[in-house]
Amino acid sequence: xxxxxxxxxxxxxxxxxxxxxxxxxxxxxxxxxxxxxxxxxxxxxxxxxxxxxxxxxxxxxxxxxxxxxxxxxxxxxxxxxxxxxxxxxxxxxxxxxxxxxxxxxxxxxxxxxxxxxx
Amino acid sequence: xxxxxxxxxxxxxxxxxxxxxxxxxxxxxxxxxxxxxxxxxxxxxxxxxxxxxxxxxxxxxxxxxxxxxxxxxxxxxxxxxxxxxxxxxxxxxxxxxxxxxxxxxxxxxxx
Numbered sequence: 763x764x765x766x767x768x769x770x771x772x773x774x775x776x777x778x779x780x781x782x783x784x785x786x787x788x789x790x791x792x793x794x795x796x797x798x799x800x801x802x803x804x805x806x807x808x809x810x811x812x813x814x815x816x817x818x819x820x821x822x823x824x825x826x827x828x829x830x831x832x833x834x835x836x837x838x839x840x841x842x843x844x845x846x847x848x849x850x851x852x853x854x855x856x857x858x859x860x861x862x863x864x865x866x867x868x869x870x871x872x873x874x875x876x877x878x879x880x
Numbered sequence: 881x882x883x884x885x886x887x888x889x890x891x892x893x894x895x896x897x898x899x900x901x902x903x904x905x906x907x908x909x910x911x912x913x914x915x916x917x918x919x920x921x922x923x924x925x926x927x928x929x930x931x932x933x934x935x936x937x938x939x940x941x942x943x944x945x946x947x948x949x950x951x952x953x954x955x956x957x958x959x960x961x962x963x964x965x966x967x968x969x970x971x972x973x974x975x976x977x978x979x980x981x982x983x984x985x986x987x988x989x990x991x
Contacts, residue, residue, distance in 0.1 A: 766923075794977055805967070806924070806981040855923045859977045869979060871916075871923030 765789055766858050768872035775846055776880055782842045783875045785856030791836040792858035796869065797829070800853040812839040846879040853877075884968045884982040891988050898955045900985050902968030905949045913944060913951045914979070916967045924967060928953070955987075963989045 765788040775781050785795055793814045798806040810831050811819040818831035830842040839858075843850050853876055857869040885903045892898045904913065912931050916924035928935055930942040930951070941954040955962060965984040971977065 874923050
């Protein structure tokens with residue numbers, strides 16, 4: 763149980779285009795999902811907290827107009843990288859929190875999406 | 881947010897027990913301590929979580945002293961497949977569930 767999927771696993775796009783990444787909790791409901799980005803050989807950096815039915819909360823320094831987050835259902839959150847540039851190339855990872863669990867801050871992570879902007 | 885400090889890297893050999901210590905001096909009263917494992921180009925995988933004393937599951941043990949200012953992840957009899965980055969995280973302390981990743985410890989298991 764507690765599986766999180768991401769789609770696509772890899773995407774290559776041209777500079778200036780927008781890319782949407784989906785994060786799904788497959789066998790549980792997630793009122794809260796989180797989006798991270800990770801550069802090579804670096805740690806994960808939290809970008810934003812996605813709450814079902816409400817606006818996302820962005821971490822300091824993360825442009826909300828650049829990284830659009832939508833959490834329309836209890837099993838799906840999407841991250842759209844708008845007007846992508848080469849510096850947006852990174853590994854994007856989502857996680858979902860199953861709030862019914864007693865370990866309140868146990869998160870289940872997706873496999874990640876490798877974005878390459880040419 | 882409680883900050884964590886871990887060794888950047890560790891080396892071990894197959895079959896040995898590995899202990900990775902993490903310090904979290906500013907841990908809040910209601911924070912849990914969670915350890916994740918990450919392989920290259922994959923999302924982190926939950927290993928173990930604890931609040932105090934000792935927790936053991938099928939893959940690891942977690943030792944937490946009474947003051948909770950540090951914790952030690954213990955991996956018994958590591959194999960080559962345990963080569964990965966290990967992250968120690970402390971919860972934000974509120975109910976948001978936010979986790980802030982530190983630098984992690986790169987464990988290299990040698991044959």
